[in-house]
Amino acid sequence: MNWRERLRPYRAAFAARFLQMLQYRSAALAGFATQCWWGGIKVMVLAAFYAGAQASAPMPLHQAITYTWLAQGLLALLPWTADPEVAQAVRTGAVAYDRLRPVDAYALWYARTTGWIAARVLPRLALMALFAAVLLPLAGWTDWAWRASAGAAAGLFALLSMGLALLVSASMVMLLNIATAAALNERGINALAVPVVIVLSGNLLPLALLPDAWQTLLLLQPLAALVDIPMRLYFGQLAGGQAWRGLGLQCFWLALFVGAGHAALGRTMRRLEIQGG
Amino acid sequence: MPQILVDQLHKTYRVAERAPGLGGALRGLLRRRHRTVQALAGVSFALERGELLGFIGPNGAGKSTTVKILAGILRPDVGRVEIDGRAPWDDRERHVQRIGVVFGQRTQLWWDLPVQEGFDLLRDIYRVDPARYRRTRDELVALLRLAHVLDQPVRQLSLGQRMRAEIAAALLHEPDILFLDEPTIGLDAPSKLAVRDFVRRANRERGTTVLLTTHDMHDIEALAERVIIIGHGRVLADGPTEALRAQVLAERRLVVDFAHEAPAHLALPGVTLRHREGQTLALDFDPALTSAPALIARIAAEHAVEDLRLEGLSIEEVISRFYALHGAADT
Numbered sequence: 107m108n109w110r111e112r113l114r115p116y117r118a119a120f121a122a123r124f125l126q127m128l129q130y131r132s133a134a135l136a137g138f139a140t141q142c143w144w145g146g147i148k149v150m151v152l153a154a155f156y157a158g159a160q161a162s163a164p165m166p167l168h169q170a171i172t173y174t175w176l177a178q179g180l181l182a183l184l185p186w187t188a189d190p191e192v193a194q195a196v197r198t199g200a201v202a203y204d205r206l207r208p209v210d211a212y213a214l215w216y217a218r219t220t221g222w223i224a225a226r227v228l229p230r231l232a233l234m235a236l237f238a239a240v241l242l243p244l245a246g247w248t249d250w251a252w253r254a255s256a257g258a259a260a261g262l263f264a265l266l267s268m269g270l271a272l273l274v275s276a277s278m279v280m281l282l283n284i285a286t287a288a289a290l291n292e293r294g295i296n297a298l299a300v301p302v303v304i305v306l307s308g309n310l311l312p313l314a315l316l317p318d319a320w321q322t323l324l325l326l327q328p329l330a331a332l333v334d335i336p337m338r339l340y341f342g343q344l345a346g347g348q349a350w351r352g353l354g355l356q357c358f359w360l361a362l363f364v365g366a367g368h369a370a371l372g373r374t375m376r377r378l379e380i381q382g383g
Numbered sequence: 384m385p386q387i388l389v390d391q392l393h394k395t396y397r398v399a400e401r402a403p404g405l406g407g408a409l410r411g412l413l414r415r416r417h418r419t420v421q422a423l424a425g426v427s428f429a430l431e432r433g434e435l436l437g438f439i440g441p442n443g444a445g446k447s448t449t450v451k452i453l454a455g456i457l458r459p460d461v462g463r464v465e466i467d468g469r470a471p472w473d474d475r476e477r478h479v480q481r482i483g484v485v486f487g488q489r490t491q492l493w494w495d496l497p498v499q500e501g502f503d504l505l506r507d508i509y510r511v512d513p514a515r516y517r518r519t520r521d522e523l524v525a526l527l528r529l530a531h532v533l534d535q536p537v538r539q540l541s542l543g544q545r546m547r548a549e550i551a552a553a554l555l556h557e558p559d560i561l562f563l564d565e566p567t568i569g570l571d572a573p574s575k576l577a578v579r580d581f582v583r584r585a586n587r588e589r590g591t592t593v594l595l596t597t598h599d600m601h602d603i604e605a606l607a608e609r610v611i612i613i614g615h616g617r618v619l620a621d622g623p624t625e626a627l628r629a630q631v632l633a634e635r636r637l638v639v640d641f642a643h644e645a646p647a648h649l650a651l652p653g654v655t656l657r658h659r660e661g662q663t664l665a666l667d668f669d670p671a672l673t674s675a676p677a678l679i680a681r682i683a684a685e686h687a688v689e690d691l692r693l694e695g696l697s698i699e700e701v702i703s704r705f706y707a708l709h710g711a712a713d714t
Contacts, residue, residue: 111510118507126495191494203491205456206484207508208476214508379458379472 115209116217123218127225134229137182141230142237145178149250164314165341168253173312173337175252179234180333182226183271184303185278187296188286189219192279196287201371202378211375212280212368219283220276227272256342263349264340270356274331277363284370308334314343328363331356384468385429386560386592387453392462394423394448394616422448423459424616430594432559435586437607437624438596439702445616446596447486450564453594454484466560480509483553487565491549492537498548499533502555509556516555523551526581543574550581554591561585563595567602579605600702612705619709628695636694637666637678642687651681662689 149171156167163170192215195201204211238252255261282299304310306329313324313334324330335352338344344352397417402410423445430436440446451457452464455471455478464470471478485491492501506516524530527547532540540548546566553561563582567575583606585591597603603610603624610627612620620627636657639645645664648656653672658665668678675693682688 107510114510115508118504122493122496122500122504200489202456203486203489205475206454206479206482206491208480208510209508379456 115207116213119214119217120221120224123221124225127222128229131229134226134233137226138230138233138237141178141181141234145175145234145238148174148178164318165312165343168249169341170312170315171250172253172340173308175234175238176337176340177309177312177333179231179238180227180268180271180336181309182230183223183268183275184307184309184332185275185282186300186303187279188282189222189279192219192283193286196284196371196374199378201375205375205379212364212371215283215371216276216280216364216367219279220272223276223279224272255340256345260340260342260345260349263344263353264336267336267339267353267356270353270360271332271336274328274356274360274363277360277367278328280367281363281370284367284374287374303329306330307332308337312337314338326355328359331359386432386467387430387594388463388465389429389449389453390427390463390465392423392426392449392452392459392464394421394445394452394457394459394462396420396422421616423452423462426462426613426616426618428611428618428621430592432592433586433590434609435582435593435607436595437603437610438594438613439598439600439603439610440596440613441706442598444613446613447564448616449613450484450562450594450596454482454562455479480556481558482560482562483556483558484562485546485549485553485564485566487546487563487568490537490545492545492552494538495536497534497536498529498540501537501548502552505552505555511556515557519555519557520551523554526584527551528577543570543577546570546574546578547581550578554585558591560592560594563593565596565598567597567599575599575601582606612702614706614709619705634667634669635675637668637675638692638694639664639666639682639688640690642689646686649682651678654678 152170152174153167156163156170165173195215201211201215204214207214235252242248242251255264306313306324306327308330313330314321316324325334335344335356339349339352396419398420399415400418422443426445426449428436438446438449448457452459453466453471455475458472466478467481469478492498493504496504502520505511506513506520511519524533527550529544529547529551532544532548537545537548550563550566561582566582567578570578579602582593582595586593586606593606595602595606607624609622610620610624611618612627641662641664643662645659645662647659649664649666651668651673654666654668656664657667666678668675679691
């Protein structure tokens, strides 16, 4: 079987979920409105801090603003919560029935989860780009707008990195799905995950603005792979060899989480196979 | 060589249990108690290509466990299963490519997707050739009368529509073997008839081997030429449906309407009084001991009779007698 045929089930699972989620237009619009609102507040707070700052900031204000708009646009990319459908399937043992399909169960659910996330991110990101990168400059508020990347190469790296961020996020959501199933209740895990994700991904503040002593650790922790690394690539802060290292780090996390998720789901499946659905 | 060979399957489940109430819950926190439930205790049978086998038994008899093992969802503790010479769990992907499975209690179609898209997804999951898929799908849609629900999401279908869609979904990749676990459960009469009709056609016209579990004896009567009765995880009987009926029930029933109050007893050899109400009396008798004409003649000679009806027992009665005989009813 050639690789196209091999991948056919997973591509189809991704597409089905993606197209299905894309239909929830009002959710996308509501999400976008909230994200603009919070984005606006964050931009104003940042401006106030920058105006009052004594020392020189690690990144100029216009970068921090661009970072904020993009991070708001990518909000749905973060692994907030387990995919309710997947978690339920793991919990009820319905995943055992995936053994009836000639596919790898993890890969199938992973493809679905990726479709689920992508369908929520893309419309909101597009709307955010329209608002912050097109409408704000047109209105004359260039200082507050989302600005272009530091050159074409930086833009391409950032785009590639955002794609990887999507894959990393899906692998994290898969772990949440499986953990949720083990804990029988998603609330505890979600309550724990949300604040950690907001801070460590860079969604709250660009990680570069956090204390200098933490920088290495902040960049090496896995949540940086979701927002902060793509943004550093966008601004050209990571360029040349460092850019590749940034992408490599994302790939490392991706491999690690996919491996862990695959093993964990495999264990669940074997338990179900022996104990009964 | 049989297509499906099942040899001495054993399967036990461990179920957690706790005493009722707060005390029980607290004790359960400290020490879990488990109980082992024996689902299968040595099930063996063989199935030839193109056969249609009915599997009946009370709840908890081990029907679904057997189907799950054959489908490759469960692994037996002990025992051998060979389907076309291979164990289901040895080469899972190839195995599942050749079987279709429907669980009446569980939907396998994606809940929020329209039926059509769910079918398309299965086409890609089973990597079915598109032209072939279109032909099979159109045929299934016509036979199972699904054309008007193709655009509806699965969650909006009625139970009967959903079950027909599930059956179509299980056959899109043209499997040789079809496992149906209680496919008629909860369906209304027309849907049951539609499902039975379709299963019969799939079996006769395409030669699909079918193994069907059910509580509904009418399914068995309408479909299966061969039936296995299972109880307490064992095969209690295995044979042609007719032979089973004949074996357990050589007995016939004579219902007599008397012109007057029915007599309290009839001293006749080999005859059991089953039921008495007003002027009507139901008698079960063994035709080997007393022939029907002789019995009727004796009754008519002694009493004024208005009407006589001779009945075979329904298969429900056959089965429940059978369970009683083996002490196999759900305990």
